[in-house]
Amino acid sequence: RVAVARDVQELSDQALRTLAVAVRPLTPEELDAVRGPDGVVDSEAALDLEHNLAYAGTAGIIDPARDEAGDAVAEALRAGIRVVMITGDHPATALRIAQELGIEAEGGRALSGPDLEAMDADALREAVAEVSVYARVSPEHKLRIIDA
Structure with a gap:
């Protein structure tokens, strides 16, 4: 788990989105059980097979x-508009992209959902x-940010 977290952090620091890959060989019976009449795998039925997976990489x-x-960010900044980025991405990925776009300077920080949950209204207003x-x-965090 430590190695996986390290890999995710390293890739996120490079502004990459991460995708963990895991595998589990299926028996012919399991495959038959999730195939529809047209032979195509039913994604709902396949969810039941997602257990005992082996991590293959990130x-x-x-x-x-x-x-x-x-260009849009630069134009907004020239006009005196403060640009804020709110995303579902990993904090390191978001921060790197924001730096590349000129939204945040090197050494800046990103706040995550859990960070926001730990803040009371006054702390959030300051942040x-x-x-x-x-x-x-x-979506609830977004509303708190906008309200603050």
């Missing part, structure tokens, strides 16, 4: 910001005055 997937995003990157947040 893949890093690049999902760069649109080309025009950097939103400084922090421009929020990651792994839920």
